[in-house]
Amino acid sequence: xxxxELKNIRKAWATAMAVDGLDLTISDGEFVAILGPSGCGKSxxxxxxxxxxxxxxxxxxxxxxxxxxxxARHRNVGIVFQSYALYPHMSALQNIMFPLRFQKxxxxxxxxxxxxxxxxxxxxxxxxxxxxxxxxxxxxALARALVKRPNLLLLDEPLSNLDATLRLTMRxxxxxxxxxxxxTTILVTHDQLEATTMADRVICMNAGRIExxxxxxxxxxxxxxxxxxxxxxxxPINLIEGKRPELKLSGIPVQSGLEDSVTIGIRPEMLxxxxxxxxxxxxxxxxxxxxxxxxxxxxxxxxxxxxAVAVPRxxxxxxxxxxxxxxxxxxxxxxxxxxxxxxVRLLExxxx
Amino acid sequence: MTRDWNQLAAVSIRDRRMKMAALTLFLVAVSAxxxxxxxxxxxxxxxxxxxxxxxxxLWTACAILVPVTLGYSIAYASLSVRYRAITGAAALxxxxxxxxFFLGDDLHLNNFRFMINPNIVEDIRGAATAGGQFxxxxxxxxxxxxxxGTQTLIVVTVSTLAAYYLSRFSxxxxxxxxxxxxxxxxxxxxxxVIPIFLIVYWVGLLNTLYAPILVITALELPFFIFIxxxxxxxxxxxxxxxxxxDGASRRQAFWMVVLPxxxxxxxxxxxxxxxxxxxxxxxxxxxxxGNSYWVMSTYLYYxxxxxxxxxxxxxxxxxxxxxxxxxxxxxxxxxxxxxMTIGGVKG
Numbered sequence: 001x002x003x004x005e006l007k008n009i010r011k012a013w014a015t016a017m018a019v020d021g022l023d024l025t026i027s028d029g030e031f032v033a034i035l036g037p038s039g040c041g042k043s044x045x046x047x048x049x050x051x052x053x054x055x056x057x058x059x060x061x062x063x064x065x066x067x068x069x070x071x072a073r074h075r076n077v078g079i080v081f082q083s084y085a086l087y088p089h090m091s092a093l094q095n096i097m098f099p100l101r102f103q104k105x106x107x108x109x110x111x112x113x114x115x116x117x118x119x120x121x122x123x124x125x126x127x128x129x130x131x132x133x134x135x136x137x138x139x140x141a142l143a144r145a146l147v148k149r150p151n152l153l154l155l156d157e158p159l160s161n162l163d164a165t166l167r168l169t170m171r172x173x174x175x176x177x178x179x180x181x182x183x184t185t186i187l188v189t190h191d192q193l194e195a196t197t198m199a200d201r202v203i204c205m206n207a208g209r210i211e212x213x214x215x216x217x218x219x220x221x222x223x224x225x226x227x228x229x230x231x232x233x234x235x236p237i238n239l240i241e242g243k244r245p246e247l248k249l250s251g252i253p254v255q256s257g258l259e260d261s262v263t264i265g266i267r268p269e270m271l272x273x274x275x276x277x278x279x280x281x282x283x284x285x286x287x288x289x290x291x292x293x294x295x296x297x298x299x300x301x302x303x304x305x306x307x308a309v310a311v312p313r314x315x316x317x318x319x320x321x322x323x324x325x326x327x328x329x330x331x332x333x334x335x336x337x338x339x340x341x342x343x344v345r346l347l348e349x350x351x352x
Numbered sequence: 353m354t355r356d357w358n359q360l361a362a363v364s365i366r367d368r369r370m371k372m373a374a375l376t377l378f379l380v381a382v383s384a385x386x387x388x389x390x391x392x393x394x395x396x397x398x399x400x401x402x403x404x405x406x407x408x409x410l411w412t413a414c415a416i417l418v419p420v421t422l423g424y425s426i427a428y429a430s431l432s433v434r435y436r437a438i439t440g441a442a443a444l445x446x447x448x449x450x451x452x453f454f455l456g457d458d459l460h461l462n463n464f465r466f467m468i469n470p471n472i473v474e475d476i477r478g479a480a481t482a483g484g485q486f487x488x489x490x491x492x493x494x495x496x497x498x499x500x501g502t503q504t505l506i507v508v509t510v511s512t513l514a515a516y517y518l519s520r521f522s523x524x525x526x527x528x529x530x531x532x533x534x535x536x537x538x539x540x541x542x543x544x545v546i547p548i549f550l551i552v553y554w555v556g557l558l559n560t561l562y563a564p565i566l567v568i569t570a571l572e573l574p575f576f577i578f579i580x581x582x583x584x585x586x587x588x589x590x591x592x593x594x595x596x597x598d599g600a601s602r603r604q605a606f607w608m609v610v611l612p613x614x615x616x617x618x619x620x621x622x623x624x625x626x627x628x629x630x631x632x633x634x635x636x637x638x639x640x641x642g643n644s645y646w647v648m649s650t651y652l653y654y655x656x657x658x659x660x661x662x663x664x665x666x667x668x669x670x671x672x673x674x675x676x677x678x679x680x681x682x683x684x685x686x687x688x689x690x691x692m693t694i695g696g697v698k699g
Contacts, residue, residue, distance in 0.1 A: 047593070051596075051597065052593045071596075071601075072593075073598075073601060074599075075597070077597055078597070079593075081590045081594060082590075083588060085588065085590035085594040086591075087595070087608075087609050087612075088612075088613065089615075098595070098598050101599075102598070102600060102604075144594075144598070148598070148599070
């Protein structure tokens with residue numbers, strides 16, 4: 001178990017900057033998710049922590065000591081890869097025992113079997129990885145990462161190769177196991193649901209930098225940047241670019257030109273059908289089970305509206321009026337920063 | 353309009369059988385020229401008497417085997433799966449018993465006497481004809497084994513290590529190196545005989561077995577490095593990184609995790625390298641000036657030379673001995689060889 005600190009970490013490849021000045025502190029036993037789109041540098045960060053990649057500059061600290069120059073094999077980090085990376089020529093048991101071969105552990109097999117029981121694959125240990133299902137392979141990979149009692153557990157998109165139901169169970173399983181062992185864990189994922197459901201703290205990364213870190217609801221309700229607002233939330237937020245005559249902006253500092261170039265964000269579930277408001281034509285209705293997603297055409301462009309009804313309320317081509325509360329809207333400036341306190345409301349449209 | 357489904361089904365079953373029969377006939381026709389020489393080689397080796405091959409036995413054998421094969425292929429196409437195995441066994445028994453009945457008397461092992469007689473030239477031409485220059489076949493066989501085996505060992509070791517480096521590391525001139533591997537393969541090796549002869553002469557390895565071993569190895573390496581690189585490319589980075597975070601050093605990761613994944617490739621290039629060395633003729637004759645060493649290819653060449661008077665039976669028998677190691681290797685490694693494609697993508 002360890003505290004992990006990253007100080008101004010950079011990683012430059014020949015052509016691009018993968019990680020560009022990352023500062024991060026993770027306390028002992030914490031479960032942190034790094035969330036971001038592919039290519040944002042999150043996996044690179046993970047591999048720098050594991051010691052496979054060397055940072056171009058900056059310091060990595062485990063429990064306050066600099067480990068930049070410590071080889072991967074001596075860092076005592078467990079890692080679960082997206083592909084699971086099980087060794088195909090070894091049985092499940094040999095896979096789990098592999099890390100112990102380098103530690104001269106006397107009761108290696110007992111420990112491996114205990115770990116296998118913890119991840120509930122005790123009866124599969126004689127099989128080869130190719131004879132195991134995705135979920136089973138995943139559990140073996142997790143057991144292999146944990147068997148050496150690592151300071152730090154790294155999970156690289158561990159659930160993305162599993163089907164939806166299995167993903168649900170494995171999410172809870174991983175949480176249970178890491179909690180039981182109290183191991184500091186970093187999960188890297190592009191799936192917001194994975195990040196928000198499993199982690200104590202979510203770190204949203206984009207283009208090699210941290211956009212925002214905080215709890216899941218912080219990121220959802222109070223995104224600090226346009227990127228976070230757009231990346232978090234499914235179905236995605238409605239974004240309206242530029243000032244529209246139908247919308248009244250308020251709370252924007254008096255600066256010339258800023259009003260015209262803002263981006264307005266409204267979450268789909270914040271849009272409501274109302275007695276008065278923006279005229280809209282229903283163009284597409286998608287029942288999603290508990291909710292219904294309706295896409296409408298308006299003068300300010302197509303909008304998505306999410307309603308908590310199982311039975312669709314609208315038909316295609318139906319004319320409806322939309323409205324939303326001003327405090328549910330977000331306003332972002334040209335650089336993508338959220339303008340604190342700024343919001344927007346609909347103007348009454350004469351004749352509508 | 354109603355369709356007569358039964359009639360349509362009958363038509364497609366008939367069509368399928370016709371196509372199957374046509375295909376089988378075609379395949380038999382094109383395989384015959386490939387199979388026949390080997391068949392004749394075996395027949396001659398076991399039946400020919402001193403002085404020449406007995407054409408009658410060949411034609412008798414063909415007259416038995418061709419109708420049986422044709423009959424079997426027709427039966428195969430027209431019968432259901434259940435009867436195919438039975439027909440196959442029947443055809444085999446029929447062919448064997450017919451062959452035994454008509455040719456049983458002609459079978460003998462006399463052509464293989466070179467295997468137990470250290471001085472076969474004297475046996476054929478009388479004492480001291482060839483001045484003891486001609487070796488016992490096991491001498492040549494052993495040399496061939498040394499040549500092919502050593503060469504295989506070097507090729508597999510060097511190309512595995514080189515290919516791993518090429519696959520995993522980037523370095524100055526990597527692209528050029530890879531291109532030149534392919535370009536090197538484009539030159540016919542025979543054009544190099546004279547320069548290589550001169551080099552070998554200056555180095556002082558002329559008339560030693562080292563010369564062909566080194567030369568063949570050098571000529572084969574580019575291609576095999578390229579093939580092995582394909583196999584390494586197919587091994588995911590993940591398992592290597594995983595091994596290193598599990599506590600392995602880079603070298604341990606290579607030995608314990610990466611190398612087992614390219615085992616198929618190593619076996620495949622090993623077999624091909626061995627066969628290349630086993631069958632080599634040009635550089636073994638080209639790099640010796642006298643009869644300093646004998647290998648199987650030169651042995652076979654001299655057996656069919658006038659020196660001994662052409663004894664076709666013995667030529668065939670030597671040939672049979674000569675193809676055996678390759679054949680056995682192929683039989684044992686078949687499943688690995690079929691997995692080898694350039695680029696190492698398993699088919």
